[in-house]
Structures are given as C-alpha cells and as structure tokens.
Amino acid sequence: MRKHHLVLLTLVLALVAPVGAHASTLIDRNASSVTLKVNKSGQALLSYSARGKRWNVLAWGAVNALAPVPGTKQVDFKLDYSGGWGTYKRDVWKTFSNTCKRYTGPPLAWQLTACTARDGSHWGLQAWQRMLPNYGLSPTPRQSVWELRLAHWKGDLPALTVNANWAYHKFDHLFGTFAYGGTPVHGFRSTAGGNPLDSFGRNLYVDTFDSAYGSGWRRENSFLMHRQTGSFCYGFYPHGSRPSGHGARYRATIIGPGVTPDVMWQGPALGAYDAILDQELADAQRETYSTDRLCKPV
Numbered sequence: 061m062r063k064h065h066l067v068l069l070t071l072v073l074a075l076v077a078p079v080g081a082h083a084s085t086l087i088d089r090n091a092s093s094v095t096l097k098v099n100k101s102g103q104a105l106l107s108y109s110a111r112g113k114r115w116n117v118l119a120w121g122a123v124n125a126l127a128p129v130p131g132t133k134q135v136d137f138k139l140d141y142s143g144g145w146g147t148y149k150r151d152v153w154k155t156f157s158n159t160c161k162r163y164t165g166p167p168l169a170w171q172l173t174a175c176t177a178r179d180g181s182h183w184g185l186q187a188w189q190r191m192l193p194n195y196g197l198s199p200t201p202r203q204s205v206w207e208l209r210l211a212h213w214k215g216d217l218p219a220l221t222v223n224a225n226w227a228y229h230k231f232d233h234l235f236g237t238f239a240y241g242g243t244p245v246h247g248f249r250s251t252a253g254g255n256p257l258d259s260f261g262r263n264l265y266v267d268t269f270d271s272a273y274g275s276g277w278r279r280e281n282s283f284l285m286h287r288q289t290g291s292f293c294y295g296f297y298p299h300g301s302r303p304s305g306h307g308a309r310y311r312a313t314i315i316g317p318g319v320t321p322d323v324m325w326q327g328p329a330l331g332a333y334d335a336i337l338d339q340e341l342a343d344a345q346r347e348t349y350s351t352d353r354l355c356k357p358v
Contacts, residue, residue: 085137085319087117087185089205096185097158098177105143105156106185106210116143116153123181123212125318127243134259135318137210166217169313169324172208184211186322188313190265194281195302196273211321218245218316220264222325223348225341227295227358232306232329235293235345235355238262238314244290245317254284261285264292264314268307280305285314286354293345293355 091108098104103120118140126134144152160175165182168174174184187206192199218240227233238245247261254263265282285292296305311326330337342357349355 085209085211085315085322087119087139087208087210088115089207091115091187091206091208094172094185094187094208096160096173096175096183097156098160098175098183099157100159100178102177102179102181104183104210104212105153105158106208107153108208110208115141117141118144118147118152119210119212122319124214125218125240125316125320127241128246128248128260130248136259137212137319165213168211168321170322181212181214184321185209186211188322188324189279190313190315192265192267192279194279195299196268196271196278196280196305197302209315209322211316211319213316213320216241218314218320218323220312220314220323220325222312222327223341223344224310224327224330225345225357226330226333226338227297229333229335229338231304232296232310233294234266234310234312235291235348236312236325237289237291237348238264238285239290240317240320244285244288246285246287246290248287250284254282256284260317262314262317264312266294267311267313268296268305269309269311271305271307272303273305277311278305278307280307280310286352289349289352291349291352291355293349295358 088110091110094108106117108115119137121138122135140147160177163174164176168184170186170188172185172187176182186209190207191203193203220238222236225233245262247256247258249257250261262285263282266280267277268280269277298304309328313324315322345357
C-alpha cells in the first residue's frame with residue numbers, strides 16, 4: 061500500500077511543478093492520439109491520451125548527450141505535466157504556437173512523429189515495448205506497455221553496431237558496440253542484475269523472430285553495455301526450462317544516451333554453421349573486444 065501512495069504522490073507533484081525526466085526520455089505509457097509541437101523558444105508540447113484523460117506536457121532544457129564522466133549527470137529534460145501551470149502559473153498549452161516544420165532528419169526506429177525546429181535541431185517521439193519479459197514468456201499487462209519516449213538532438217544519431225556469428229559451433233551469437241560521437245556509451249554503477257544505477261548506463265533489448273518461443277517477435281533478453289567499451293556479446297543458449305531463442309531474424313533496441321533517440325538494429329540469422337566464416341567473424345570479434353575482457357570468441 062505504501063508503494064501505491066508514493067506513486068500517487070509523484071503523479072500529483074508532476075501536475076503542479078516542473079520535474080526532470082527519470083534518467084531517460086520516458087514520458088508515459090500506452091499513449092494514444094499523440095501530437096508534438098515546438099515553439100520559437102525551443103520548448104516542446106506533447107499532447108496525448110493516457111489513463112483515461114488528455115495530457116499536455118511541456119519539455120525543454122536538453123539536447124544531445126554528454127560523454128560518460130564519473131560523478132556527473134547526463135543531460136535531462138525539464139518536464140511540466142500541468143501544461144505550463146506549474147512553471148508559469150498559466151495554461152501555456154492553450155495558446156502554444158507551433159513553429160516546428162516537416163522532419164528532415166535521419167530515419168527513426170519506432171517513430172510516432174517528429175519535426176525539425178527553427179534552429180535545425182530535431183524533436184521526435186518514439187514508442188516501443190521495453191518491459192517485455194525475457195526468454196519469450198507471455199507478458200503481463202504491466203510488462204506489455206508501450207513506452208512513449210521523447211528525443212531532442214542535432215547531428216548524427218547514436219551508433220549501434222551489431223554483428224552475428226556462432227558460439228561453440230552451434231549457437232547463434234551477437235556482438236557489437238554502442239557509441240555516440242565516437243565515444244562508447246556506458247555507465248559506472250549497476251545492480252547485480254545489470255540495471256543501471258546512474259544516468260549514463262544503457263541496456264540492450266534483444267528480440268527474436270519466429271523462434272521456439274512462437275511466431276512473430278518475442279523478447280530474448282536484455283543486458284548492460286560494458287563499462288568503458290560500450291560493447292556487448294550474447295549467445296542464444298537454452299535457459300533453464302526455456303529452449304534456445306534461435307530465430308529467423310533478430311533485432312536489438314537501445315535507449316539513446318542523454319536525450320538522443322532510441323536506436324534499433326535488425327538482421328537475419330546466419331543459418332547453418334560455416335567453419336570458415338566463423339573463423340573470419342571470430343577475428344572481427346577479437347578486434348572489437350581488444351580492450352574488453354568480458355567477451356571472447358567461443
């Protein structure tokens with residue numbers, strides 16, 4: 061009961077005063093009828109329906125991302141869920157003048173809507189199912205929510221590089237890196253289970269298509285980018301009573317650093333084991349992990 065009281069208190073505070081986003085660009089869940097406007101001052105207005113009502117949320121104060129530095133905080137939006145009343149003591153959303161034009165930036169994964177502001181920066185809203193359970197299990201209503209996420213950036217998107225090979229000559233295996241502006245994206249503190257405890261760490265969410273879990277896309281696993289290198293490696297092994305998640309295709313989605321967009325990779329499985337190709341890919345993996353002791357070809 062105490063937990064429910066704390067959640068209610070947080071929502072009430074959000075209605076009356078500007079707050080910062082919780083270490084990401086998460087705005088809400090299961091939003092519909094979503095619109096995005098940006099005024100000449102560089103403030104965004106997000107309007108959408110969720111939890112039985114219409115919301116008007118102001119967002120400002122952040123663009124792009126900082127490189128990871130211990131003891132500092134990543135850039136973050138200021139958010140006013142009251143539509144301006146908590147910040148300006150008036151309903152800004154009612155007279156909000158949109159100056160954002162047709163989106164001219166790079167393609168966005170999971171895009172709902174996007175536009176390009178007068179200063180050349182881009183704003184975008186994305187929605188995807190981050191909370192799905194691992195190993196293809198059926199999600200609960202809480203796990204199946206679609207998260208609404210806001211991004212604001214200039215220049216290139218974060219770079220998620222994913223390569224496929226094999227592990228132990230039979231299991232499909234993915235490896236790669238996550239970087240922004242040429243700098244690895246990683247955090248400095250996390251739980252034993254790999255959940256970030258700072259605003260820099262990021263988890264990769266891997267899905268498998270038409271696997272032993274069933275038809276269509278299912279969540280395979282999620283895990284933390286390695287410290288310092290921003291790299292990862294993952295094998296599609298059986299887990300307890302769950303079979304290997306080997307599928308026909310794979311995709312991986314990750315929350316962008318700071319307030320940059322979330323990015324996604326997708327590609328086919330390699331198919332039957334090929335010893336010559338596997339050796340070539342193992343060499344590429346060794347090069348990727350030249351400074352990472354947590355991953356090596358197996």
